[in-house]
Amino acid sequence: MITHEASASSTGTPEVTDDLPWIEDxxxxxxxxxxxxxxxxxxxxxxxxxxxxxxxxxxxxxxxxxxxxxxxxxxxxxxxxxxxxxxxxxxxxxxxxxxxxxxxxxxxxxxxxxxxxxxxxxxxxxxxxTTWAVHVPRRLQELRVELARSKEVLGAALDRPPTVAELSAHLGLTEDEVIEGLVAANGYVAGSLDVPGSAEDSADGPTYADTLGDVDPALDLFEDLHALGPMLQKLDERERTIIEMRFGQEMTQAEIGRELNLSQMHISRLLTRTLGKLRVGLLPA
The missing domain is CATH 1.20.120.1810 (Four Helix Bundle (Hemerythrin (Met), subunit A))
Incomplete structure (x- = not known):
């Protein structure tokens, strides 16, 4: 849980402005x-x-x-x-x-x-x-980043690659620690996505690329639904009812017509008009 740094009143309850609720978690x-x-x-x-x-x-x-x-x-x-x-x-x-x-x-x-x-x-x-060829402890992964930054800074100042001793002095580490970090950095590579996913996989087995995330169609649906929410609230009750019956309950236009005592053609016109409103609302200004 993220620590809230709001001040506390005499009752022990953090002081928050009147227009905001206090949310513990x-x-x-x-x-x-x-x-x-x-x-x-x-x-x-x-x-x-x-x-x-x-x-x-x-x-x-x-x-x-x-x-x-x-x-x-x-x-x-x-x-x-x-x-x-x-x-x-x-x-x-x-x-x-x-x-x-x-x-x-x-x-x-x-x-x-x-x-x-x-x-x-x-x-x-x-x-x-961040692609590592071998397992490297988190401490050494972080040290690799610090070494890379220090080499860049010192290299610019010295106009040459820094020595281990210079890196040691710059980072406040022992030379042995710097050497350990430099050796660990050799395990950091930009590997091909076509290599096998693990050492146990055969050459024709699943590759590393097969495990990568791809565009999830549900993500577009997730965003569209959030964008549609406010617009659905602006529809009148009958329009919302027809949308719910057609797409929520997956009823046909004829079934909706019988339910609302309207002709299928009338339902078709209402549905077309309502979807037109929503479509216009989704278009960029």
Whole structure:
């Protein structure tokens, strides 16, 4: 759970502005409620000064309430193993945070539709940039990154590749630790996607590319449904009823006509008119 840094009152309850509820654990908020609350919290976040306890509370609660979006996006990459899935969730959460920080309410788009591409993009970048040929402890993976940065900085300053001793002094590590990190970096490669998925797989077996996530058709449906929600609310009761019967209950036009005591032709005209309204609403301005 993300720690909220809101201040506490004398009663022990954190002090939050009157126009915002105090949510102890945003991850337990139902997705339907999270969509509504997210808009309220995003609107409030734009008015707060970064670094204040209230800003921290609002931002952290937004992250918690929308972690389900990260889980939704991460399922596309579930074939990579439980250990790596933890990393996927972490980098997906980074994408969620970027979406929260960059979301603009004036664009009049659903936050979910805005956030999913950020989350998926961050996960794809993770897999593109981190391919290890052998298992390397997390400590050495992190050291590889630090060494790469230090080599770049020192190389620019010295106009030559830095020595082990210079890297050691720059990072505050022993020379043995630097050498261990440099050796471990040799296990970091950009491997071909056509190699077998594991050492046990034969040459004609599944490849690494077969395990990669692909565009999920359900993702487009997910975004379309969120975009349609507000427009469906603007329809009158009869229009919503016909849409529900036709696409929710999968009734034919003739069945709908009998149910509503209208002719099939009348139902066809109403359905065409209603779908036209929704189609226009989905088109870019």
């Amino acid at each position: 945003g991850s337990k908020v139902a997705p339907k409620d999270a969509r509504v609350l997210s808009r309220v919290f995003l609107n409030r976040l734009q008015d707060l000064e970064e670094g204040t306890s209230e800003y921290q509370y609002v931002r952290n609660t937004l992250i918690e309430m929308n972690l389900s979006l990260v889980a939704f996006a991460a399922r596309r990459f579930r074939n990579r193993g439980s250990g790596e899935m933890e990393d996927v969730i972490q980098v997906g959460t980074i994408g969620l945070i970027k979406a929260i920080d960059r979301f603009d309410l004036s664009r009049e788009v659903e936050f979910t539709s805005f956030a999913i591409p950020y989350i998926v993009g961050e996960i794809k970048r993770f897999f593109r940039d």
